[in-house]
Amino acid sequence: MLPFMKHGLDRQTGLNRILTSWKSKDDPGIGNYSFQIITTGYPQAYLYMGRTILWRAGSWTGIRWSGIPKMSSNDYNISFVNNQEETTIMFRTFPNSTDPNGSIKMVVDESGIVHRSLWQETTWVEYWSAPQGLCDKYLNCGPNSYCDPHNLVTFECKCFPGFKPKSSRDCIREKQGVSMCNNGEGFVKLAHMKVPDTSIAHADMNLSMKECEQKCLRNCSCIAYASANESEGGIGCLTWQGDLVDTRTYPDVGQDLYIRVDAVVLAQYAKKNGLTQKKRMLTILGVLVAIMFLLAVPVVYCLVMKKKKENRHSTYSYSADSTLLYFEDSPSRRDLDGTRRNSYLPLFDLRTIIAATDNFSIANKLGQGGFGPVYKGLLQNGLEIAVKRLSKCSGQGIEQFKTEVALIAKLQHRNLVRILGCCIHKEEKMLIYEYLPNKSLDSFIFDETKRSCLDWGKRFEIICGIARGILYLHQDSSGYMSPEYAMQGLFSIKSDVYSFGVLLLEIVIGKKNSTHHHDDPSSNLIGHVWDLWREDNSMKIVDPLLDETYPANEISRCIQIGLLCVQEHATDRPTMPTVVFMLGNDTHLPSPKRPSFILMGTNNSTDKSTSAAFNSINEITLSQIDGR
Template sequence: MNPAKELLNTWLLLSLIVFRFCISLDTISPNEPFKDGDILVSKGETFALGFFSPGNSGRHYVGIWYNKVPEQTVVWVANRDNPLNDTSGVLSINTRGNLVLNSKNRSTPVWSTNASVSSTNNSMAARLLDSGNLVLVLRDSENFAWQSFDYPTNTLLTFMKFGLDRRTGFNRYLTSWKSEDDPATGNSSLQIDPTGYPQLFLNKGGSPLWRGGPWTGQRWSGVPEMNQHFIFNVSFVNNQDEVTIVYSVNDPKIFTRMVMNESGVVARSTWHESRWFVFWYTPKELCDTFGECGPNSYCDPYDPNKFQCTCLPGFEPNSTREWYLRDGSGGCVRSQGVSACRSGEGFVKLPRVKVPDTSIARVDMSLSLKECKQECLRNCSCTAYTSADETRGGIGCLSWHGHLVDTRTFANGGQDLYVRVDVATLAQYSKKNGLIRNKRMLAVFVVSVTVTLLLLVSIVYWLVMRVKRRNEDENRMKNLFSGTSTSKYHQESREFDESTRNSDLPYFDLNIIAAATDNFSDANKLGEGGFGPVYKGLLDNHKEIAVKRLSRFSGQGVEEFKNEVGIIAKLQHRNLVRILGYCIQGEEKMLIYEYLPNKSLDFFIFDKTKRSLLDWGKRFEIICGVARGLLYLHQDSRLRIIHRDLKASNILLDNAMNPKIADFGMAKIVGGDQNEANTKRVVGTYGYMSPEYAMHGLFSVKSDVYSFGVLMLELITGKKNSAYYHDGPSSNLIGHVWDLWREDKAMEIVDSSLGDQSAKEVLRCIQIGLLCVQEYAIDRPTMSAVIFMLGNDTLLSYPKQPAFILKSTYNSKDKSISEGACSVNKVTITMINAR
């Protein structure tokens, strides 16, 4: 044979093989059945279809997941309620042209598309599209005989139509999985309710749990996060044929999904830099609960010192006693002895609210907002009105003619609701608004004058204050020590008197501190943290001290310094470090602590040699000691304190290796009855910070619980949370422990120097640690519950998936590349990684 011809034939044969492989890459053909172990990949390699086993179930399902996301993220399941118990499953096109799932152990199909197909099976094919949609089509055609987008499970993808076909009654809605290991239909659902004026509802167990409200033209009324800067293009249709919504994105590289997890929580998340970041989730607070405050009232979650339920204008509590007991379920009724019907009544505007339940509302899209007001005023049964579409200048009229149920306020977003009130209430609100307007005008005038004066004196003030600060420091020291020959008062016994230390914290002269530390010599340097070095010192009375000398370039300024002095001076607990005094002189700021000879916890547990000095008994004592210290801060001290920077380097050890919590520069004092607060300045150490604090600035006692959980796992494993692990997809310690825990291999990660001692107690502590680092703050135990679990052999709940605040990526060639948590401003806020 001609060599050139033989070469050409070989090339043609290889081309046919490659061409056939490419054609079948995203398609199931009648003559090519799809078996367990095969993978179908969409044309752009965005999604994959295949058999999978969720969690530790061992059962087999046909599902679709993101092909480019390392952590398998399933978005659709075919046989969710009919699992296979072995690997004999085969997906194929049957003789009627339908896609069916068969098993050798079953005589009938496990699952089928059940589409009305007029063509023969040889004309049909199943294709996986880059949108994540599995479609049954005529070969070489774009006509769908069936599509998976019509049968969503727990995930809403972009370009997927969500809602009701009014003509046929066909409804596309989300239903939760039963559990992480079982994708069967759960008891929670998210759907559009077409009753009255259509709105979004989250139901659990057949009852409404949360209401997203009606569509306002640019967002769901109850989802203010969907503002004009949202990354989606949204198409909402409400006519006689359908009521549906479709989300699309301009950039196909953005992976975004809305998921209902097993607990009935709905979250919108986006994949970015190796993890899922969450835009919003619900329900997340008490006011999200449907009908929390009963009829004719609204829920306001923004004042923690006030009852969240408030009657609407013109209404009063149905039961004063229940209202006093903070039970608003009975709602409110129209105030007695007043009439709101043709007696000079009007409307009071309630701004930034989720409007009431619209299932009983009336809509007229032909009316303007002004005409809506007049129409409502003419009808005595009309209790409130609002605009049906905000995008066209308030076109459309929504009115209520009965009770107003499930109204709540928002800090931003929401709608304006106009509530009908009697003439007396209207006059009261008009007077109040007039006073507010006058006060605003007066405030503007005062501010203008003040700003002008400040501009005239600002330069002089700045120059004078620099000199004044130095003089004040010198005068204060002179006043404190004038007339006494014993300025080294720390030598006196009164230094240790509790009342003295709590009322006036002792001031140390800079010369005394310099002498005690041998002029801050390197030989006395104990270490250096983010805010400056720490030195060992010896006073004239032979008492050892530790001096924290704040660097003038450190992140801790005067406020943090005052904060640490003020907080620690009021705390007395065996597991908290004790402060002996402070020093401020010129630009020097120093804190004087009791000296603890065994340095910090990280000095031991992250050193291969030194961590063997801590057996399991001692580590368990350290865990319990830190827990008791945190409980004191959260609950038992006069002030409720959130530490915000709990980590191994901030746990100091005394002579007997007893732990003491240190470094209160970042701590926050909250009210005695306050469990949560918010800050615009997020400080702390990544890896120990809870997700809601790192990305939202929302901190609470549960933020410290999260940090404590990380610390527990580090103590047990002897490894840092940010270390690499090469045998699993999770790259930090929390993720690695979670993977091993689910596989019943948690003892593999335990510090080898502990041997097999107390394996049962070690495993119990790992489980407690995982409970502390769960995704949702509400799921984490309090420190009192942690101490109870540590001290009692009670049954523990199974932990939910933890939050991975820091991720690292690596490859076999370069293990030095790491990625931290994404900036809040790059894509969105982060939260919990919903399923």
């Protein structure tokens, strides 16, 4: 769909314009997926697989579909017409657009994903796609409940105010039989919501929001209302009777939805959220005092630290068997476990880490990573830790290191190893993590004895857990940086997708990617999987230690997802929200293209463009051969 093309129903001719997918990337025949506007109730857009609804884009809000974020660009606008003659939507470009005939497009691909892209100089750049994740799945939560994307780790649908759980996904009225008709009832506002399915909603485009509230209040069957027009000075009212379905929250977009509650619940929310004018004034006054205090704190802190620095008498001594400096400081400045408390940057004294690791003894060494060795340690309070001692040639400054650690320390996710703090002394930079007694995944996957303990159910659970952890980093962490950005300034979340694809295939197969196949010593594991996939024989490479009762369809699907993640061109790889959706839903998958073959632990790269200045610390070399 390009600018000035109409999408929707022309009632005069009966023509209904819809977007349909191709059968595959190479077959332009009509595929299984379609994106169309449905006029039942108040018009809204749906994504279908055949006749099954996969995702609801929501109702028109005056500037966009309620389930699609606004554009940051001002190069175009959208017009929506809903009258007796037509119900259509159309992109328009402004006169100053760099390319008035092609600045934006919308596509439904063969895997059932809706994409929006902008034309920038010489290429299309995608800025949005859907569906993404469980909260976009149609009716993922049942009646009178809504999906919260921040609840996806331990998934649970939330009930609307005044409702209680009937099951894990459905909700019913908290007080059955209590009258909410002229009995002191009112409305509770929920912000940033995708409004409920409007196929059963009633629209009145002549009412303001105040009039909309009064209309819903007078109708004892009305249980919710929302604006039908978000545009400036917009007038329009949506009201619902019956169950509210297919609703979710957004972090920064969405609409205000008003839920009808009885007098008791209304009072509870008023007590919880409402402030009297006097309390508001006290709050404002308190904020002003806090601001003045915060402005004074840095000045006082600098004066105190300057004074302490002048009075500090610190001594340094060398260990007899190590070049490390021992840093001695006043015990009163530390807690019992040797840490210095800081809510943003937990710092460990070097002396504490040396004692915990027995001066980095070989006996305590857990392994060697791409950025340096890792040691097991034991603090005085009995807490076991893992210490990653970073290479001194990393080139990263102290302030950059502190900033990165402070951001990483804020990450909280069940599928991510928790960082406890860091240790900085001269050229020494160390990361302190929680100790995982079961070691890393590779100690199980690549060990014949341990691998037999991992059945397919456990492996699939591990795969999904890793995917959710990466998804959290990409979507919810403002402090996440991928390695190529940190080391070379080349940022791409698709690089993490590639790494995930490699790991997924290793889990399925039980071998390292660097394993050379006996039939082709130049081919790594990914190349071998790709060859078998093209021969429609990929199940041949599944780990023979798996029980023969494993679900072949699920494993085959995981292999295909893994190959999609390791495709040669980053633009062809799916995003992590799409990967999580593909793992959790039995939808059609596109055919993967040729993967990028990476050989691990070798320096015989044929890529002459690789500069020595950018050699990877963990010796990952990209060898790419293009036929001519």
